[in-house]
Amino acid sequence: MAWDLEADRPIYAQLVERIQMQIVSGQYPPGTRLPSVRELAATAAVNPNTMQKAFAELERGGLILTQRTNGRSVTDDEELIRQVRSGLAKEYLDLFFLRMQELGYTRGETIELLKESAGVEQ
Amino acid sequence: MNELIEIAGLTKAYDSKHVAVNNITLSLPRGKIIGLLGPNGSGKTTLIKMMNGLLSPTHGNIRINGQLVGTDTKAHVAYLPDRTYLSGGQRISAVLDYFCDFYLDFQREKALSMLQSLNIDPDMKLKTLSKGTREKVQLILVMSRDADLYVLDEPIAGVDPAARDYILRTIINNYNPGSTVLLSTHLIGDIESVLDEVIFMRYGHLVLYTSVDNIREQHGKSVDAYFREVFAC
Numbered sequence: 052m053a054w055d056l057e058a059d060r061p062i063y064a065q066l067v068e069r070i071q072m073q074i075v076s077g078q079y080p081p082g083t084r085l086p087s088v089r090e091l092a093a094t095a096a097v098n099p100n101t102m103q104k105a106f107a108e109l110e111r112g113g114l115i116l117t118q119r120t121n122g123r124s125v126t127d128d129e130e131l132i133r134q135v136r137s138g139l140a141k142e143y144l145d146l147f148f149l150r151m152q153e154l155g156y157t158r159g160e161t162i163e164l165l166k167e168s169a170g171v172e173q
Numbered sequence: 174m175n176e177l178i179e180i181a182g183l184t185k186a187y188d189s190k191h192v193a194v195n196n197i198t199l200s201l202p203r204g205k206i207i208g209l210l211g212p213n214g215s216g217k218t219t220l221i222k223m224m225n226g227l228l229s230p231t232h233g234n235i236r237i238n239g240q241l242v243g244t245d246t247k248a249h250v251a252y253l254p255d256r257t258y259l260s261g262g263q264r265i266s267a268v269l270d271y272f273c274d275f276y277l278d279f280q281r282e283k284a285l286s287m288l289q290s291l292n293i294d295p296d297m298k299l300k301t302l303s304k305g306t307r308e309k310v311q312l313i314l315v316m317s318r319d320a321d322l323y324v325l326d327e328p329i330a331g332v333d334p335a336a337r338d339y340i341l342r343t344i345i346n347n348y349n350p351g352s353t354v355l356l357s358t359h360l361i362g363d364i365e366s367v368l369d370e371v372i373f374m375r376y377g378h379l380v381l382y383t384s385v386d387n388i389r390e391q392h393g394k395s396v397d398a399y400f401r402e403v404f405a406c
Contacts (some may be wrong), residue, residue, distance in 0.1 A: 053338065053366075058395035061386040062366055093345045096338065097366045098206055101386070 053096035062097060066105035069095075074114055074125050075136040082127040085115065176200040177322060177353050178224070182233035185219050185377075193219040195377035196233070203321075204350040206367060208396075209357040211374035212404050217357040218255055220374070221326050224355075225252045238321060248277065251320035253311060255327050261300030265310060269295065276318055284317035287343065305332040312340055316347045323347075325356040329363065341367050362397040371396055373403065 056065050073079050086094070092102040106123065109115040113131055117123050126132065151161040178201040185194040194216045201207060209217050222228040224235055226242045237246040259268055265288065272279045288295055291309060299307060308331050315323060325344075329337045341364060344354055358364060365371075365385055373380040380403065388396050 056366055058398060059389065059393050061389045063386055089346070089348070092348075093342050095366075096341060096345070098369050098385075099345060099348050100205065100369050101366075 054094075056097075063101050063104045063108070066095065066097065066102060067108050070105060070109060071114065071135060071139070075132055075139060079125045081125055081129050081132060083125050084121070085123045085125065087122060175202075177203045177238065178355075179236040179239075180233070181236075183220070183223065183230050183235060184232040185216075185223060185228060186231045192377050194223070194230075197377075197379045198233075199372070199379060199382060201353060201355070203353055205369040206344065206348065206354045206356070208361070208364065208368040208371040209355055209374065210359075210361055210371055210396075210400060211357075211380075213359075215374040216377040217374055218326055219377075221252075221324055221355075221357060224322075224324055225250060249321040251276075251315045251318040251323045253315040253323075253325040253328055257307065257311060259299055259311070262298060264296055264298050265293070266295040268299070268310075268314065272314055272317075278319040280317050280319060284313050287313045287317065291339070305336050308332055309336060309340065312343065316343055321352050323352065323354045323356075325354065327358055328356055329358060329360055334363075337363055361400055362395065365396040368396075373400070375404065 054066075054069060056062055070079075079085060085091070088102050088106060089099055092099040095102065106115060110117060110123075112135075113128065114126055114135060115123050116126055148158060148161060151164075152158075156164065178199075180197055180199045180201075183194055183197045184192065186192045197220070209220070211217050219228065223230055224237070224242060226244075226247060235242045238249060240246050263271075269281055269284055272284075273281055285295065288310070291306075291313075293302075293306060293310060299310070302310065308328070312325070312328055315325065323344075328344075329340055332340065337360075344356075345367060348354070356364070368385050370382065370384050371388070372382050385396055388394075388399050392399050394402075
């Protein structure tokens with residue numbers, strides 16, 4: 052199934068986020084081998100060069116390692132994966148507070164609503 | 174010689190009033206999937222026909238692999254025309270024989286395995302196939318060649334969305350870093366995530382040649398949306 056991509060942002064950046072998410076969520080556990088660029092490009096229905104660019108970006112950040120003989124794998128540095136995960140969590144929280152602010156809620160009101168909402172679910 | 178295609182001062186005038194391609198100069202690299210985009214009558218098919226030696230330029234020239242377009246370049250260019258040239262009475266297997274005779278780089282096994290994956294029986298006659306299936310067969314023929322350049326004129330126009338996905342996947346799966354795929358289409362939204370780069374043409378002129386992610390980065394919108402803006406009527 053082709054990946055859903057947003058129309059208004061560079062494709063490679065969305066691929067980076069998507070693979071990052073698959074790594075921090077444990078869909079690709081630490082140390083596992085990743086599909087080849089071509090396989091993943093075909094799954095996502097994107098250009099192989101764009102997928103290659105996304106992989107290169109993830110390699111720069113250290114989440115993905117390239118072994119010359121064995122393709123690519125997820126890092127086994129669990130601390131790094133935790134860091135990326137909390138970085139993403141922070142981004143989502145910031146975005147959430149921004150949206151709530153746009154709706155006219157103060158930070159305090161937002162936190163109250165959040166507690167209420169979490170309480171209902173328990 | 175490094176670039177796969179070099180187009181220099183290319184012009185095609187059908188008569189003094191109708192200039193279909195107007196002074197285009199452009200170099201295209203290897204290893205890319207490139208979209209040739211433009212409204213109807215912008216000169217896309219004329220440009221493609223000149224790349225395949227089916228029309229001669231009025232001025233300028235095209236080099237592929239450093240050679241002027243001619244018999245030698247045709248051996249390395251796989252072309253899917255906008256209309257079929259195969260006769261309906263032929264069986265698919267006979268067309269495969271035909272392609273084996275015609276093109277040294279045709280890989281019959283590859284074609285057969287793609288036909289099988291789509292459940293298309295090679296004993297069928299072309300005229301008994303639906304329009305969409307016929308288009309798939311023709312794409313399979315073209316993509317089964319081991320060419321340097323694949324030129325596809327409107328490869329997805331007549332097929333349903335599922336077949337469109339299959340065609341796009343076929344293009345991705347056959348991608349290799351030494352060859353380039355150039356495809357023209359109106360259906361930009363469906364294919365832009367598969368493209369590296371896009372060429373915009375209008376009234377025979379080259380309007381823009383850039384990468385898909387450049388357009389998205391600079392304009393904050395998809396190539397499809399940007400195209401509609403540039404070519405708004």
